[in-house]
Amino acid sequence: MQTLFDFLVCIIATTIGGISGVGGGVIIKPVMDATSGLPVATISFLSGCTVLAMTITSMVRSIGGELKVEPRRGTLLAIGGAVGGIVGKELFELVRSAGGAMVSVAQQVLMIALTLGVLAYTLNRTRIRTLDVKNGAACLVIGLVLGVLSSFLGIGGGPINLAVLFYFFSMDSKTAALNSLYIILFSQGASFLNTVVRNTVPQFEWTVLAAMVAGGVLGGTIGRSFSRRMDNRAVDRLFFWLLLVITGISVYNLVRCFH
Template sequence: MIVLLFLICLSASMVGSICGIGGGIIIKPLLDALRIMEADTISFLSGCTVLAMTAYSVGRGKLNKGSSHLDSGRSFPLAMGAALGGVLGKQLLQAVLERSESASSLGFVQAICLLFVTLFTLLYTLQKKRIVTHNIRKAWVCILIGMCLGGLSAFLGIGGGPLNLVVLYYFFSMTTREATENSLYVIFVSQCMSLFVSIVSRSVPVFASLILVFMVLGGIAGGMAGRSISQRIQDSTVEKLFVILMVVMIGICGYNIYQFSR
């Protein structure tokens, strides 16, 4: 099972790094579909894997300043909002878990939310050229947007996923590469806060430490490979890969909703 988890995290993080969606959008629903762990455990491990991958991607971007697309006027307020959203999202996750009859009920709620998010993202992406975008600069608006993205990231355990890109396209008129880098930055900050809250509140689920090690290693290796590949391909190729991925994830989410409802 450990080898399977490593390969899933490796491939998911590689694709997630290329598309700027963090990898959790693949890891979380795919592990839910395999039913090898409880939903809350999968959320936590997926979040840690995404954190490791984005830490590498953001760190490399900071070191390579010449290719950075982070704008302190917008990226920093977005990250501040994501940090607060990460705390709120984690609290919401715990509240839903406490009120659920089982971890499967939590998985059902997450699968429905993820299905709508993914479907909305796909529809927006297909119609993107017809949609008029904005170029928001106000810091307080950036903070609010980051809060929403960070909260969703922490609650679903997917690292923000595809919705980040849609929001960054629409509100900030970012290019694909700008949105990708800023998305990973927001994911990194929100997952840091989510992990911090889990540790402080002692809500870390029980799991074998070796599983976390191999998932994190897969996340980092996938992030390295994805960053290298993304520098060699065109934006149009990234967008095509993104659309294909969304279609696949909609199918997996639908399957998970069916499984959790039984």
């Protein structure tokens, strides 16, 4: 029953993630924290694999569409994200070695802070003057920071990607969503390879991984189909309500860490 529940959560999360560009792990991770009873390292790994499967599916399905990843800036962000994915994974292992409970608390606190920050930005977005960063080094650094955050949190992107792309690159919602998925693809791919190479893959049940990855592939397929039919305003509304849900779940999980 739990495996079926995880499968359904992954489909819903990655469908929303594929539309909005948050990846899906930002929903999968906190929901599994609250319901699965699995160790935080296992949840992060399963969530990361699911998001990786979803982003591969989404990027393949975006080929030939009207929206395109920016070849130069998007790729520089993705390369920075790949390096950040490795750094974030190392940071996660470092904090985890200091104590299992500590890493969970750190993840929840950081998630709440980032989500509230993005929510505040979203509410005031029309009054904030955006930038149009073109410097290559700046793109790499921004991608690096995004990769570190997504890998450490085990969410594969999250709302912070969208806010950064809105502000630093003046992208509209749908363009930012596609570029965000591109960054997530690189950062999660690098994080996954680092985990395998360093032999730090946590224990997990293969049936659970298979169900979650299948959910990610289906969600990526459904998400891209919906995205083509939605305008920027509809994506913005979905993103706003998603921020509220993520904040609520993260607060609940933080409270559970102390009980």
